Amino acid sequence: MPGRQTHWSADGNAYASIEQGDLVKTDIRTGHKTPLITKDKFRKSGSDQPLVITDFAFTPDSSQLLIFTNTARVWRYNTRGDYYLLNRTSGQLRQLGAGSGASALPAQSLMYAKFSPDGKKIGYVSDHNLFVDDLATGKRTQLTTDGTRKRINGTFDWAYEEEFDCRDGFRWSPDSKHIAYWQIDATRIRDYLMLNTTDSSYSHIVPVEYPKVGENPSPARIGIVAATGGATSWLAIPGDPQQHYLTRMEWFPNTDAVIVQQLNRKQNESKLFICNPTNGSANLIATETDKAWIDGKDRWNPAGPAGWEWLNGGKAFVWVSEKDGWRHIYRVSADGKQEVLLTPGSYDISSISHIDEASNQIYFIASPENTNQRYLYRTRLDGKGKAERVTPAGLAGTHGYTISPNGRLATHTFTSYQTPPAREWITLPDHKPVIESESIAARVKPVPKSNVSFFNLTTEDGVTVDGWMAKPTNFDSTKKYPVVFYVYGEPAGSTVNDVFSVGSNNMFVGDMAKAGYIYVALDNRGTPNLKGAAWRKSIYRQIGRINIRDQAMGAKKLLAQHAYMDTSRVAVWGWSGGGSTTLHLLFQYPDVYKTGISIAAVGNQLFYDNIYQERYMGLPQENREDFVAGSPITYAKNLKGNLLYIHGTGDDNVHYDNAEVLINELIKYNKQFQVMPYPNRTHSISEGPGTSQHLHTLYTNYLLQHCPPGPR
Template identity: 60%
Template sequence: MGNISYQYYFIPIQNMKNKILLLLIFSVFIGFVQAQQIKWSKDGNAYTRVENGEIVSYSLPSQQKTVLITKTQLTPKGAEKPLGVRNYILSDDGSKLLIYTNSQRVWRYETRGDYWVLNLKTNALSQLGIGKPASSLMFAKFSPDGSKVAYVSEHNVFVEDLATHKIKALTTNGTRRMINGTFDWVYEEEFACRDGFRWSPDGKSIAFWQIDATKIRDFLMINNTDSIYSFNVPVEYPKVGESPSPYKILVANVATGKTLKMNIEGDPQQTYVPRMEWIPNTNEIIVQQLNRKQNQSKIIICQALTGTTKTIQTETDEAWIDTKERWADSPEGWEWIKGGKEFLWVSEKDGWRHIYKMDLTGKETLLTKGEYDIVHISLIDEANGYVYFTGSPQNALQNYLFKIKLDGSSSMQPVAENAPKGTNTYSISPNGKFARHSFSSANIPNMTEWINLTEHSPLTEKESITKKLSTLEINKRVEFFKVKTDDGIDIEGWMVKPVNFDSTKRYPIVFNVYGEPAAATVLDTYGTGFNGLYNGDMAKDGYIYASVDNRGTPLPRGRAWRKAIYRKIGIVNIRDQAMAVKKIREWGFVDTTRVAVHGWSGGGSSTLNLLFQYPQYYQTGIAVAAVGNQLCYDNIYQERYMGLPQENREDFVNGSPITHAKNLKGNLLYIHGTGDDNVHYQNAEMLLNELIKHNRQFQFMPYPNRSHGIYEGEGTRKHLNTLFTNYLKQNCPPGAK
């Protein structure tokens, strides 16, 4: 649930929130992806990446390779091996390289580690933060002039002078629950906020968040496996209905170390600030503030020298307002144009997710006009007067690249008139000349080509996606379909039929479900139709495997589709799923006595609700890491989509699986990790108690000290897959009848 909605098979590639995660071992996979990422040169005519332990550059369009940083340069004095480069940043003047290595996991991502600086003029390699614990530095970044590096360590913000390596603490009050320069658990999970400080344009100040998690209660997980005596693992976790951790936006003077608080209006324990950046070439800061319900957004400008503020724009919504991580790669950065006098903003205020241009007085101009959603802003090409974005007006399951003029004088234009049908994603050079284009569909594995973006033509004929597709023999194993429910709702889905399918026979059908606002399962991208929890091939074994997406999932089908679920999670989404399955059960080749459903996290919650609320349609369910009681989940996610339980508690109760557990008639396998910091194990025990109370028989598998992804520990994934497969085969036997 929340920001990382654990699914387990594939990634739609727009942004990490709108993705269904290819996730057997999440952090390992993310590490691999990050290692493969490219970094564009400033002029956009080359890109760099880590390759075979070195940093190399490729010039475009020739793809001429040059080794920029050798293994020798990356080897510390006296060391036998070079540093393993997890990430790297070049200083603005190109004279120094900041290297991130020895990374360690913090909740979801490996965001703390060691940092080194390589002086490219002298080849001197020096470690930062000497004297601080190993792998304790976070989010290190150069000052604008490259003379210093700031970082967070153990919840305090530090600045290190690169000439003297003298370290200055800008904060000293940091603790596990007084957090400077980064965030508490729930900000990270639900707003994707991790890096919590910013250098000023002149390099004289640093603005940062301070999160006071002392104001909220710890949730205590219990570790029974790592020592003879058990111990608590505390998480600063505000449950739904509990006030958020109050924040401050502070500005520290690097020279004096003095800090000044920005006087942002509103109660900091009843509001959120998910975005904060400096306005270019000024001493001003711009922030986005959300109210507790997240249905009012304010854009506020702060004077960093005085702390005074003014609100330039206020937006409201009857449901909720999404933040930047819905339509960009991360919540960081601000989309500036005209040297900081204007910026781009995204809103659903007219019923569709559109791009607006806004100046510093709050005056807006709508750029993307029409009944369609933008999905992802890919590039602002100010020099040529365009903004590039992805979307899919004709088919919400697919993704294509478009551009529109920054002055608002044109309608959207497809960048490739004959783009292949499916999911197209792009990494575009800063000058708008080149791009790495990736394509896949449900039936076509991922292909990549380097292109001249203006003509959308491959740089070499050999890597042309069009050429590859012309000779490819496509196995159309995944079929898409639509059904109209008795409520008049058009539901889209996919299915994979058994090998040697015979329409005169009846087959068991297994549904994968998610069903909440964090993810969609029905997308025309490769990985659709695969089940990473099943040992073997479901189609060869004689199953129909399928999925449908209900209202409330984040498809680009307009605001009304996405927000129909407001205050009705566990009700609207569950009915849409069940009513679609009701229609599918009418297909002559579906064995209505063998219908199963499974899901993880929010999908686990949906699985439980489907079994409990619509037992006439499903005989078997396998639910993993589910929220059994909505009152047990975190405040940012649950209040965003459900409101405040102090005002409409009945909606939380009505949408919770435990409320309907007494109706269980079929076969239920429930699985949960006892060390789950996201969806706490207490959900499992509350659900079990309710099932026991009503003498409902079920099977249960707790995984000791495993987190939400249930992958830690030797043999865990093999055991989980075997358990899943055996239970499904036993209770929903495969094969035609």
């Protein structure tokens, strides 16, 4: 906890959820709801209001309930708050970490509380230290005492969380006697100092430990400590901790061994170690290298990197690799000596959905024929079968699945550019709706979007890119219309996917099609499409160059093909990496793009964090010229058109210094532009009353003024 998973029953045929404050069990097959705990049981002593429950978990015997409430955000997600334990027999509700005076832990400070496997203890983090509570006695044991803002036990620093999706940083041993945990040493990481100038009459500094590109990573190590307390034993994982990352760690299911994944600083070499907690020894069992980079589990598992996909009680595990040029699934023996390719062929898997050892099947998401869509497939775990599509024909688009532990039921989501997101319960492997009247096919009707179309084109460089286009309402091909390009263009995301949001722009106040705009998106090389590793990794050391070239050449080809596109009214916009792409296009190809709206952009690649930037660009100590050539400020002097630059001064991700160095460069060359700083707003620019409305109005007015809508 907090989790992103469905709360399944032990048999996998039902799930628990909070409904109107009550905890309810729903039988998936019948839809029958059974109250488990009523909201009146969630009232604290002396309060007439029940707790507002964000998440919960049961002990293995369901006798006690752990409640997560009063949450607060840590960087991206609400991962800290208060935890309460409800004894279902006695009705006692007590707060973890409570006490009198100095013995009480700070309110809203607990993180990642979870039961031990035997259900007798709870482990959690507070103020960068680990604690364990005994459920029977309520006794609290502090396992670590050296935690500070920059010495972090049981969770992670900003960079690990942002770029590896690492958050929960401790694991119970299978026998409940020990905890393995990460310790991140950020004491040598310099702070980026954000300045809060609005919350008091004097400004105050907000420090963020943030390793900029070229700075050594925060050293990480993994320790083993007894749940009853005592000294930590540290695993002796080889290598300089300032030159590698420890991105995954789990206990073996039936032994006291621990498996750890280590990535080198460039993230192009992965090593797997089996570690002995007793003596700390680390035995290397597998090494993988890549000429560019190796993606982590967070790329192919939406739930993040936690967990290890064990098979046969820990004698083997599932692994994902691109070593043959495609993202494939392998079965690997626990000693690393034997592996079997489970998904052979010239296609990528997108993610793993479920492992069903009882039926010798693994379910995964892929789309070999159309890389902008997603479907459920399955194949044999022994490698002796062929991939079989489970999603039936008839619903072309993007499908998602959350499969029950028994592999017999699943939530099925579906969307396409003509279909709003919809959900149903299905049975597997036949993919039939549990309740026919609630099936997607029976109740969801497509929304006609005759103005929206997908296409691909081949640029003058011989690169074929995918795209979509939304034409104006009452389109007249004999007229000329303005064109607005929506871009991202970096390895973290793509814009051309078969989903309902295609063709719409939530930043624009009103309807772009009715206003008279042609709206377009293209996916360049380097975006994470299911087109093979060569496509995705061609951008290595080339961010700010080949992705920009592909976008510009695609736009030129599109404009040349269609006489109804007005080349004098061409705009581009994007956020974050898309903001950087917008700047590049406006600066490097000023004869193509006349207006740009750039939000929260990296203006100088040397200002971004080391994990992301070094993964895709290398080390600036070795190839600094690539970082310079890939930074928008290098080309700012070429600005000819209209630029609106927007940034939050409290952005802990893409820091506001990016905006100021870009502004200085534009001033240097007397380039006129418009800038909008949002005080103390983060990367999402969403905080504070009126912010979103103001941002959308600003965006819309600038576009209307500098790229006027409608036919001519």
